[in-house]
Amino acid sequence: MPEKKKVTASREESTEYLNKVLPVQDSFDIIQRDMMIGGRVASFYFIDGFTKDESMLKIMDSMFKVTEEDMPADATAFARECIPYVEVDIIGDFDQVLRNILSGVTCLFIEGYEACIAIDCRTYPARSVEEPDKDKSLRGSRDGFVETIVFNTALMRRRIRDPHLTMQMLEVGDSSRTDVAICYMKDRVDTELLNTVMTRIKSIKTDDLRMNQQSLAECLYKRKWFNPFPKFKFTERPDTAAACLLEGKVVILVDNSPSAMILPTSILDMIEEANDYYFPTLTGIYLKVSRALITIMTVFLTPLFLLFMQNLNWLPDAFAFVAVKDMVNIPLIFQLLILEIAIDGLRLAALNTPSMLSTPLSVIAGLVMGEFSVKSGWFNSEVMLYMAFVAVANYTQPNFELGYALKFMRLLLLVLTALFNWIGFAAGCIIIVCSICFNKTLSGRNYLNIKLN
Structure with missing residues (x-):
């Protein structure tokens, strides 16, 4: 300098x-x-x-x-x-x-x-405040955060016309000098959490924030590699961020990043989405419950299927139809693991495919992998059905990081179940519960909002 x-x-x-x-x-x-x-x-x-x-x-x-x-x-x-x-x-x-x-x-x-x-008569190149692709709402507003931090603060200020709304600007990075805004309601925020956030941001010693918000998150809290559950909630919707501010939470904005970081967070916050609040109470509760059940099913469906296939005598007569009837050429565990990787491969391919070609290529890939992989004897139709459900159900999860954390938990359950049968399944369930209960966030609380020492 x-x-x-x-x-x-x-x-x-x-x-x-x-x-x-x-x-x-x-x-x-x-x-x-x-x-x-x-x-x-x-x-x-x-x-x-x-x-x-x-x-x-x-x-x-x-x-x-x-x-x-x-x-x-x-x-x-x-x-x-x-x-x-x-x-x-x-x-x-x-x-x-x-x-x-x-x-x-x-x-x-x-x-x-x-x-x-x-x-200060500056202007920055900026795109329009259009609705984010990932977090859409059926009845809510159609605006979203952009890469310009002043626009993002204005979107929240427009929704909260309260003198207690405070937005402090800090700089992080010796070379990049990236603008970071800490937003909170002065009369509602947890003072201890706010002081912790401010102290940690001011004490960051780094040359730059290369990946903007993700780099800041890694500087704020060093996560343990063996616990994949996210420490922060991110949203690209200003109405969601404004609602969190009114609940007494802290919202962090980083220049050049079209999303807000929300603190503190819990497992219930992670699975929430804007549609839960734009519908009547009964409908909102139903959406939350159904999303929670589907989230649980994405973790336990295929491991439970594998467990019962290894212990067919446990299967009740009423569910005898779920048993694999075709000849198994490849062990079920390898079928499930191969399909897990194949689904991620298709997702990455769709992400990098030009939009005009994504639909026809997705149809072709679905037909080839679905129909001919079963006929060729590589996969059983039952395995394809359950993995198709898991692949589609993952998109009910609004949080991308949490979706992959649950995927890693599912893979852990599959491997332990294949190696140690019901003992491995039980051990995997204990590991999942411990990963959630002892996942300490920046606020010092875990996913269940319990204070950890």
């Missing part, structure tokens, strides 16, 4: 220092513009593409009308009397000057003024 240096009254000295630190000559988008204002030499520094041209033209037009006799004595008076704009600041430290220039603020140096005038 450049050394801290105070801005002097010499414009020439200031521009010489900035041109030495900033690659003005080498970078086409860092622009220095020299002109005369009130009979004094002045220099503008700004980033091309981050400045509102119309606003700057009006500001410059008013500056050109200032005569030499009307020039104020200092930068503060000049900003107050000669700049008809709202967001104007006076900076006396070059470290702050560099930070402002590189984040898009226009900085003005005028000969004789012992300070820099920062004019």
Whole structure:
């Protein structure tokens, strides 16, 4: 980082220092513009593409009308009397000057003024606030977070017109200097949790947040590799984030990331979605219960099927039809594991397939893998049916990380059941329960909202 240096009254000295630190000559988008204002030499520094041209033209037009006799004595008076704009600041430290220039603020140096005038008329390239693809709502709002942090805070401020709504801006990363906003309701937030979050963010020592929000999450809480359950809840919906704020939770926004991080969280928060709140109470409860049951089935359906196939005498007569009747060419455990990997392969292929080809290719893949893999003797039809249910049921889970955590638990159950029969199944169930009960989050509580030491 450049050394801290105070801005002097010499414009020439200031521009010489900035041109030495900033690659003005080498970078086409860092622009220095020299002109005369009130009979004094002045220099503008700004980033091309981050400045509102119309606003700057009006500001410059008013500056050109200032005569030499009307020039104020200092930068503060000049900003107050000669700049008809709202967001104007006076900076006396070059470290702050560099930070402002590189984040898009226009900085003005005028000969004789012992300070820099920062004019915040920046604009960032941004997409429209359209509804996120992953977390859709049938009756809710159709807007979603974008990559610009100021737009995201405005979307929440629009929903909560309460003076207690506080949004503090911090910077993380020595090189990236990524903006991080901590949002909370001052009269409802858990003070202990808020202090913990603020202390941890301020104490982060890293060069940059390469992956934005994910990098911040890893810096905030070092997860244990053997517990795949997520520590944070993420949402791309501003209405969900606003509802969490009103519940007393903390929402963290990271610039360049179109989602919000919500703290604290529990297993019930993870399986919630916006549709639960946009319907009548009875319908919302039904949706929650059905989603919870389907989530449980995605973990235990195939391991239970494998367990009963290994112990056919346990199978009640009423469920005798579920037994595998075709000849088993490949052991059931290998069929299940191969299909688990194949489903992920199809998901990755669909993700990277152009949208115009995704539908026909998905149909072809479904026909080939479904029909001909059974006829060829690789897989049994019963195994294909249960794995198809698991693949489709995974999409009822709104949280992507939780879906994969449950998948890893299912694979663990399958392997233990295949190796140790019912003892392995029981041990796997105990491991799953312990993974949930002892999954400590940033708030110091587990998934069941119980305080852990």
